[in-house]
Amino acid sequence: MRVFKYIFFFSIILLSILAAQDEKGFPELKSSDLDGLIIGRTTLFDGNSLWGLIDGGADIYLEYGFNSLLFQDVELNDIRFRVEIYKMNSAESAFGIFSVSRFKCLKDDTLTKFICISQYQIQAAVGKFYISISKDKGDQESNRVMLQLFSKILSKTGEIPFSLPKIFQNKILSSYQNQTKLITGNLGMQNGFPGWIDLFDGFSNYELYIIPFENSNGYINVAQVNFSDKNDSVKFQEKLISEQKKKLIKILSSTELIFIETNMKEAESKKFIESLN
Numbered sequence: 163m164r165v166f167k168y169i170f171f172f173s174i175i176l177l178s179i180l181a182a183q184d185e186k187g188f189p190e191l192k193s194s195d196l197d198g199l200i201i202g203r204t205t206l207f208d209g210n211s212l213w214g215l216i217d218g219g220a221d222i223y224l225e226y227g228f229n230s231l232l233f234q235d236v237e238l239n240d241i242r243f244r245v246e247i248y249k250m251n252s253a254e255s256a257f258g259i260f261s262v263s264r265f266k267c268l269k270d271d272t273l274t275k276f277i278c279i280s281q282y283q284i285q286a287a288v289g290k291f292y293i294s295i296s297k298d299k300g301d302q303e304s305n306r307v308m309l310q311l312f313s314k315i316l317s318k319t320g321e322i323p324f325s326l327p328k329i330f331q332n333k334i335l336s337s338y339q340n341q342t343k344l345i346t347g348n349l350g351m352q353n354g355f356p357g358w359i360d361l362f363d364g365f366s367n368y369e370l371y372i373i374p375f376e377n378s379n380g381y382i383n384v385a386q387v388n389f390s391d392k393n394d395s396v397k398f399q400e401k402l403i404s405e406q407k408k409k410l411i412k413i414l415s416s417t418e419l420i421f422i423e424t425n426m427k428e429a430e431s432k433k434f435i436e437s438l439n
Contacts (some may be wrong), residue, residue, distance in 0.1 A: 188232040188247050189291070189318030196314060202235035222349040226259045227251035229290075236311070241297060241304045243311060248292040253324040254369075258344035260287035262354035263294075273309070274316060275323045276340055281305075284312050289321020327371055327386050329420055334437050335384060338373050345370040361401065361408075365394055380426040382434055392416040411435050 193201050205215075208230050212220040215233060227250050234245040250256040260276055264285050267278035276287040281300040286293045295312055297304050329335070330342055343354045346369055351359050355372060362370070367390040375382045389395045395417045402410050402421055409431070412420040424431045 188249065189315045190232055190247075191234055191236055191245060191311065191315065196238060196310065198238055200237040202237065203233070204235075205233045207231040207233060222262070222353060223248065223250075223259060225347045225349045227255035238307050238311065239303070241299060241307055243308065244294075244296045245311065245315075246294040246296075247315065248294075250290050250292060253287075253289050253322070254344070256290050256292045257287040257324045258346055258350065259292045260285060261343040262345065262350050263292070273313060278340075279305075279309075284308055286312070286316075287324060288316060288319050289324070291319060291321060329384070329386055329438060330371065330373060332438055334434075335373055335375065338375060342371055342373050345372070361405070365389070365398060367391065368394065379430045380424060382422050382424040382426060382431065384420075384422050384438070386414075386418065386420045389417045395419060409435075411438070 188206075190204070191199065191201060193199050207215055209220075209224060209228055212223065212228065212231060215231070216223075220228075229249040229251055231249070232245075232247040234247075236243050236245055248256070248259065250259060257276060260278075264278040265283075266280045268281065269279050274286055274288055278285040282298070283294060283296040293312070293315060295308055295315075297308060325331075326339060326342055330339055345351050345354045347366070348359075351362060351370075355370075358370075362368070369388045370385060371387075372383055372385040375384055387398065389398065399410055399413075399419065402408050405423075407425060408421055408423045410419060410421045414420065422431070422435065424434075426434065
């Protein structure tokens with residue numbers, strides 16, 4: 163009986179430890195990960211303390227569905243890096259905040275599906291994590307080390323890549339997937355696609371996926387919007403009718419529809435729409 167009690171209490175303690183690990187659940191960098199890696203400040207932020215790190219900028223993370231943030235100051239090869247790993251409520255939330263935060267991307271990479279590499283920063287959406295690594299040097303060596311740090315973090319995530327709606331996997335749009343924006347509220351719209359603020363004025367509880375597409379014939383913004391209320395979907399369809407440059411091209415369900423905005427000539431836009439079906 164006493165042995166059983168010991169086993170029981172040991173199991174409770176073990177489960178508590180595992181629960182605590184799961185609660186943190188970040189792909190945290192450790193000094194043992196890479197030779198010469200120095201870990202400085204490591205801080206965990208929740209929704210209330212996030213303001214202490216990004217005063218004035220926390221609201222958009224909360225709008226998309228913020229859970230917690232692991233912040234690290236690290237140094238490798240005499241180069242200092244700021245590592246921010248945002249755990250969002252879902253992979254969709256992580257992709258959304260990445261899509262409206264990506265800035266001055268010089269290139270993508272095969273390391274992961276949704277990534278933006280600039281001279282001073284790497285941003286990526288990996289499962290439910292939005293990852294940002296930044297530095298104050300822009301030389302090739304610091305870029306190499308930055309990719310090395312990101313690869314190490316990526317190896318610890320074990321996350322399944324986020325999948326976009328079916329239309330954005332169409333052959334004609336597949337190469338533009340990394341440019342897709344996901345907008346779920348006013349702040350996302352202001353940061354991600356301000357030209358449509360008026361179009362979505364008065365609507366809430368929606369998901370808007372959009373790819374800005376351009377070729378020699380003009381531009382087309384391809385969008386899918388998912389409403390939580392079918393009445394909003396009907397009102398939105400009525401609003402599209404009054405917009406000359408916008409066209410409803412497919413109704414997927416009572417709350418989901420696909421539409422475009424274009425300045426192409428009628429024949430060209432029709433040809434493009436046909437290629438999407």
